[in-house]
Amino acid sequence: MLTSNRTIDARGSQCPGPLSELIRAMKEAELGEVIELWTEEPRTKTDAREWCEKAGHEFLGVESAEGYERIWVKKAR
Amino acid sequence: MAKAIVVIVGGGVGGILTANLLAKHSKQIQVQLIDATGTHQYQPGWLRVPFGDYRPESLRYPIRRLLHPSVELITEPAKHIDTDARHVVLQSGKQVPYDYLVIGTGAYPHPEEIEGLAQGAHTFYTEEGALRLNQALQQFRGGRIVVGVAGFPYKCPPAPHEFTLLLDDWLLARNLRQQTELTFVTPINRLFPIETVAPVFENAFKERNICVETFFNTESVNSEKRVIASLEGTELEYDLLIMIAPHRGAEVVSASGLGDRGGWVPTDKQTLQVKGHENLYALGDATDLPVSKSGAAAHFEAEVVAQRLVEAVEGRTPQHLYDGHVMCMIETGGNKAMLINFDYQHPPRTPKPSHALKIAKGLFRRAYPLAVLKAPLTAGVGFFVRPGEA
Numbered sequence: 390m391l392t393s394n395r396t397i398d399a400r401g402s403q404c405p406g407p408l409s410e411l412i413r414a415m416k417e418a419e420l421g422e423v424i425e426l427w428t429e430e431p432r433t434k435t436d437a438r439e440w441c442e443k444a445g446h447e448f449l450g451v452e453s454a455e456g457y458e459r460i461w462v463k464k465a466r
Numbered sequence: 467m468a469k470a471i472v473v474i475v476g477g478g479v480g481g482i483l484t485a486n487l488l489a490k491h492s493k494q495i496q497v498q499l500i501d502a503t504g505t506h507q508y509q510p511g512w513l514r515v516p517f518g519d520y521r522p523e524s525l526r527y528p529i530r531r532l533l534h535p536s537v538e539l540i541t542e543p544a545k546h547i548d549t550d551a552r553h554v555v556l557q558s559g560k561q562v563p564y565d566y567l568v569i570g571t572g573a574y575p576h577p578e579e580i581e582g583l584a585q586g587a588h589t590f591y592t593e594e595g596a597l598r599l600n601q602a603l604q605q606f607r608g609g610r611i612v613v614g615v616a617g618f619p620y621k622c623p624p625a626p627h628e629f630t631l632l633l634d635d636w637l638l639a640r641n642l643r644q645q646t647e648l649t650f651v652t653p654i655n656r657l658f659p660i661e662t663v664a665p666v667f668e669n670a671f672k673e674r675n676i677c678v679e680t681f682f683n684t685e686s687v688n689s690e691k692r693v694i695a696s697l698e699g700t701e702l703e704y705d706l707l708i709m710i711a712p713h714r715g716a717e718v719v720s721a722s723g724l725g726d727r728g729g730w731v732p733t734d735k736q737t738l739q740v741k742g743h744e745n746l747y748a749l750g751d752a753t754d755l756p757v758s759k760s761g762a763a764a765h766f767e768a769e770v771v772a773q774r775l776v777e778a779v780e781g782r783t784p785q786h787l788y789d790g791h792v793m794c795m796i797e798t799g800g801n802k803a804m805l806i807n808f809d810y811q812h813p814p815r816t817p818k819p820s821h822a823l824k825i826a827k828g829l830f831r832r833a834y835p836l837a838v839l840k841a842p843l844t845a846g847v848g849f850f851v852r853p854g855e856a
């Protein structure tokens with residue numbers, strides 16, 4: 390399991406809610422910070438990975454938890 | 467027995483319909499509706515104000531005229547909701563006590579949240595914005611137009627797409643399309659959040675040569691240089707910029723400690739009760755529900771809220787639940803429209819644009835205040851088909 394500087398609980402939020410919350414948090418984060426996102430939307434991990442590629446951030450990984458997924462992303466620029 | 471007092475805050479689709487449905491039970495229930503302005507705005511009409519199709523005055527209705535005579539209208543902004551004392555404090559300081567409260571205060575664009583957006587971008591999401599855009603379009607002689615979504619959430623998710631297709635029609639009709647580069651920007655990686663609907667827009671945009679920039683999260687607008695920049699590092703030059711700003715809930719919700727970070731009321735998905743408050747309900751755009759913020763959702767929610775309130779007042783356990791039903795008639799340009807219908811369990815099917823639906827959308831606007839808000843025809847209308855059927 391990875392450690393993060395901040396966790397966003399976007400469970401219960403419908404697509405594109407979780408991705409928007411991640412993007413908002415990344416906007417506020419400092420360079421090098423790791424954000425952890427909790428989501429129930431199975432699509433979020435693919436979307437988040439694609440977004441990191443486009444925006445130049447690092448997609449660190451994803452893990453399943455009970456009924457949701459945990460995604461880690463690092464601010465890289 | 468004393469009548470139960472139901473106070474509704476907000477004279478939008480949700481608030482007015484709830485009031486009128488409850489008015490049929492005026493022997494047991496006294497209904498009071500508080501609205502900040504006393505005027506109801508038919509917001510879907512703003513989509514066509516920029517093209518000169520509707521005048522804003524024709525989209526305004528005095529709320530008194532839409533309400534059943536037994537409903538008391540209070541025209542004054544609510545400043546604070548005191549859930550311990552069970553009263554609403556108005557701007558004048560006057561207190562309005564309630565047994566049950568319904569929050570239907572809507573959602574509002576906040577362009578100031580993005581640097582330069584308020585100064586640099588037009589919008590059709592407010593009455594004055596739509597009028598100002600109408601003037602800007604009249605002066606437009608060709609160039610680069612950027613339209614898009616600056617951030618989530620916002621109400622009526624397809625409206626920016628509908629606007630873009632109508633704009634393409636409008637430019638064609640004025641022989642301006644050839645001199646115009648039309649670009650649509652969206653924060654996510656596809657043109658529309660709902661996957662089954664996205665391809666319809668993708669095809670229409672491709673056919674019409676409308677460029678699409680995905681993963682464009684607006685970071686700032688420089689109105690002097692006429693450049694819009696994204697968090698992802700893309701910059702676009704424009705001559706005319708039309709953006710939908712991210713929305714927030716009404717001020718009174720946050721001021722009363724009833725909102726989440728975005729000012730949305732945490733609401734139970736099915737019972738529509740405000741979480742942690744048995745005698746408080748929320749509906750429409752004001753909630754944090756995982757459904758599109760739309761008049762249609764507010765309408766279907768109002769039916770559930772009214773039924774549950776009647777059950778509660780009559781001493782029964784409320785049984786009616788909201789299933790997440792939303793229905794949307796979407797303009798697709800070329801004089802066509804399409805219908806999507808969905809709920810929590812059933813995503814919308816991929817729709818087909820048709821001329822008949824375009825006519826239906828026009829008729830709906832005219833029928834709306836009397837047939838829809840005044841409620842006699844609508845109870846349980848469920849509109850055409852339910853998601854998952856047909």
Ligand SMILES: Cc1cc2nc3c(=O)[nH]c(=O)nc-3n(C[C@H](O)[C@H](O)[C@H](O)COP(=O)(O)OP(=O)(O)OC[C@H]3O[C@@H](n4cnc5c(N)ncnc54)[C@H](O)[C@@H]3O)c2cc1C
Pocket residue numbers: 475476477478479480481500501502503505506507508509510511512513542543544545570571572573590591592621622625716717718749750751752759760761762763764793794795
């Ligand atoms: C351009 C555009 C196109 C749209 N097209 C469609 C469409 O085709 N189909 C569709 O279903 N939906 C559409 N919508 C969305 C639809 O208009 C809204 O979702 C709907 O109006 C929500 O209803 P509501 O009752 O929740 O809130 P609203 O109708 O927004 O009403 C909120 C009310 O609360 C009042 N209020 C706010 N604060 C206070 C306060 N402190 N005290 C007292 N009163 C207060 C306001 O004055 C207002 O009257 C569109 C919206 C726009 C902007």
